[in-house]
Amino acid sequence: MTIELNFTINEKKITLKTEPNRRLLDILRQELNLTGTKEGCAIGECGACTVVMNGKAVNSCLVLAPQINGAEILTVEGLEKDQRLHFLQENFLKHGAVQCGFCTPGMLMSAYALLSKNPNPTEAEVKEAIAGNLCRCTGYKQIIDAILETEGDIK
Amino acid sequence: MKNFTYFQPENLKDAAKQLGNNWKDRLLIAGGTDLLGLMKHNLERPDVLINLKSIAGLEKIEYLPGKELRIGALTKITDIAEHPVIREKFTALAEAAGQVASPQLRNMGTIGGNICQRPRCWYYRGDFNCLRKGGDICFAVEGRNKFHCIIGGAPCFIVHPSDLAVALQALEAKLIIFSGKKSKSVAIKDFFVLPDADVYRENILKPNEIITEIHIPEPASGCQSGYLKFQEREVWDFATVSVGVSIKKNANFIETGLVVFGGVAPRPWIEQKISQALTGTILKENTISELTDICLQDAEPLEENKYKVVLAKNLLKNLLMRLNNI
Ligand SMILES: Cc1cc2nc3c(=O)[nH]c(=O)nc-3n(C[C@H](O)[C@H](O)[C@H](O)COP(=O)(O)OP(=O)(O)OC[C@H]3O[C@@H](n4cnc5c(N)ncnc54)[C@H](O)[C@@H]3O)c2cc1C
Ligand code: SF4
Ligand code: FES
Ligand code: FES
Numbered sequence: 150m151t152i153e154l155n156f157t158i159n160e161k162k163i164t165l166k167t168e169p170n171r172r173l174l175d176i177l178r179q180e181l182n183l184t185g186t187k188e189g190c191a192i193g194e195c196g197a198c199t200v201v202m203n204g205k206a207v208n209s210c211l212v213l214a215p216q217i218n219g220a221e222i223l224t225v226e227g228l229e230k231d232q233r234l235h236f237l238q239e240n241f242l243k244h245g246a247v248q249c250g251f252c253t254p255g256m257l258m259s260a261y262a263l264l265s266k267n268p269n270p271t272e273a274e275v276k277e278a279i280a281g282n283l284c285r286c287t288g289y290k291q292i293i294d295a296i297l298e299t300e301g302d303i304k
Numbered sequence: 305m306k307n308f309t310y311f312q313p314e315n316l317k318d319a320a321k322q323l324g325n326n327w328k329d330r331l332l333i334a335g336g337t338d339l340l341g342l343m344k345h346n347l348e349r350p351d352v353l354i355n356l357k358s359i360a361g362l363e364k365i366e367y368l369p370g371k372e373l374r375i376g377a378l379t380k381i382t383d384i385a386e387h388p389v390i391r392e393k394f395t396a397l398a399e400a401a402g403q404v405a406s407p408q409l410r411n412m413g414t415i416g417g418n419i420c421q422r423p424r425c426w427y428y429r430g431d432f433n434c435l436r437k438g439g440d441i442c443f444a445v446e447g448r449n450k451f452h453c454i455i456g457g458a459p460c461f462i463v464h465p466s467d468l469a470v471a472l473q474a475l476e477a478k479l480i481i482f483s484g485k486k487s488k489s490v491a492i493k494d495f496f497v498l499p500d501a502d503v504y505r506e507n508i509l510k511p512n513e514i515i516t517e518i519h520i521p522e523p524a525s526g527c528q529s530g531y532l533k534f535q536e537r538e539v540w541d542f543a544t545v546s547v548g549v550s551i552k553k554n555a556n557f558i559e560t561g562l563v564v565f566g567g568v569a570p571r572p573w574i575e576q577k578i579s580q581a582l583t584g585t586i587l588k589e590n591t592i593s594e595l596t597d598i599c600l601q602d603a604e605p606l607e608e609n610k611y612k613v614v615l616a617k618n619l620l621k622n623l624l625m626r627l628n629n630i
Contacts, residue, residue: 150309169310169353172340192341193409194540205382205411211340212412213333215310215355259407280539281406 156220158183159227173212174198177224185225185254189283196282199255200224206262208281225254228261237261237299244295248286256282260296264303272297305340306349312358316514320484322354323512327505332356332514334378334417337409342422345429347437356416362516363414365390373520377416381468382407384415394520396529396548400471403533406540416515419469419479419495423462423506423570424542425452435460435503449606451544454613456569460499461606463567464506465542469496470566471531472518473574474548480517481509487516496571506570526559527552532623533566534615543567545615549623557586565616568600575599578620587628596621 151166158181165180174191177183177200189197191210198209201223228235234242237260247253256279263270263278270278275296276289284292313319324330331350333339334357342348356362362378367389375384384390385401404410404418422428423436425444433439444452444461452461469492477492496507509515523529529550535541546566552559561582565573578599585591596617603613 150307152310168307170305170307172305192344193337193405196406196408199408206408207412208337208408211337211409213310213336213340213353215312216336216357262407278407281408
């Protein structure tokens with residue numbers, strides 16, 4: 150069975166045909182060559198695959214292709230504008246929040262989802278927003294500081 | 305993941321028709337957060353998935369003041385956690401919802417899927433052909449059983465993993481179930497089953513039945529509820545032990561109370577004795593300690609989980625103190 154999907158990725162409209170047993174993560178990495186989004190555990194435990202779907206952070210490893218029909222999706226590739234890093238990304242660099250970098254795209258997307266709803270989060274709110282994102286390198290403090298510094302209208 | 309046909313029913317009748325009469329070939333998908341994990345580990349290998357999201361009207365929160373709260377089965381856990389009326393009047397449910405998994409999972413996961421999620425026993429999720437999967441033995445009896453049940457087990461010792469189910473039991477919710485032609489209403493206490501009644505399934509649902517709504521009666525005036533969860537990892541985790549309580553106060557003393565534990569049994573566990581003992585008491589620190597001492601007296605912990613009895617008592621104590629501002 151093939152199905153046709155229509156959706157928006159990083160403000161670009163996409164139509165493609167695929168099998169229903171593929172995940173959003175596979176569509177991103179294999180069909181659209183958007184390899185910024187990472188696969189860690191594949192069962193919802195690490196957050197490396199986080200993207201923003203219809204304004205909310207989700208694990209793309211647990212979203213089936215047919216579930217994205219009609220959706221608006223933002224991946225880490227969509228943060229950069231005109232070849233300039235988003236200031237959330239700049240703050241990650243400034244605070245040393247990127248070490249091996251594997252968790253970074255997912256962290257950025259969880260942070261982006263938080264900040265677009267709540268431009269001035271408290272530290273507790275930041276911690277809660279990234280509770281589903283595992284980082285083995287930084288000890289989280291640098292990440293939290295980077296997100297806290299990125300205030301205001303992030304769009 | 306094995307390939308499958310994806311069916312998008314327009315209404316409940318179509319969906320029920322597509323469902324078969326066994327639990328193997330045809331399954332419902334809501335948010336998919338549990339189902340995809342099960343499929344990845346080959347615990348489920350459906351030929352057909354039936355998408356509940358294509359049916360209109362299953363995602364809603366409706367409050368009928370003085371009567372009840374109605375939550376559509378496809379409502380996202382995030383929306384329940386953040387809903388102002390649920391936070392104010394059905395507090396135990398909002399508190400439980402806010403502590404389910406991670407933000408990403410709460411954004412996809414639905415209340416219906418949360419209630420119907422499968423057990424997290426590591427033998428069940430792993431490569432062991434245990435009783436629940438049709439094998440001959442329960443590996444948890446002689447194996448690692450730190451997170452298994454302390455009451456209501458045998459022959460299988462799972463705990464029910466749902467946070468929402470515990471809160472819904474404390475609030476005495478009803479589930480509206482569509483079975484082919486008509487809908488029925490089932491009290492949540494009659495929904496979950498223990499392994500000695502059915503070792504393969506955690507509830508009474510039949511393969512062609514669909515939960516459509518969850519109804520919670522309006523709490524009487526003077527009612528308060530809450531949910532407290534202990535988890536091993538600081539960030540997301542399933543409950544090691546949790547407790548949901550609702551009490552109705554009259555001036556200083558408790559008129560009625562209901563205490564439900566999670567993480568201790570294969571279903572949300574109603575503590576009858578303590579619920580009865582609450583009636584007529586005035587809650588102070590010492591009376592609370594006496595009360596919590598009588599709970600889980602019939603527990604039969606396994607080798608590695610005796611700690612759960614103490615943990616459950618302490619959680620209950622903390623929650624009762626909080627609800628009484630002590
Ligand atoms: C890493 C991780 C951590 C988690 N932590 C927690 C936690 O702390 N607390 C907690 O409570 N849960 C936890 N969960 C479970 C999670 O909350 C559930 O996976 C989620 O709520 C299921 O909802 P869903 O809509 O995604 O269900 P799905 O995966 O779509 O469905 C789950 C099951 O229910 C059936 N089903 C779904 N909807 C209906 C319906 N309306 N009628 C009949 N059957 C139906 C499906 O056929 C399927 O068998 C965790 C899950 C993961 C992956
Ligand atoms: S507790 Fe139940 S699910 Fe776990 S190994 Fe035993 S029979 Fe299987
Ligand atoms: S890869 Fe999706 S949560 Fe780990
Ligand atoms: S920087 Fe390495 S996992 Fe986070």
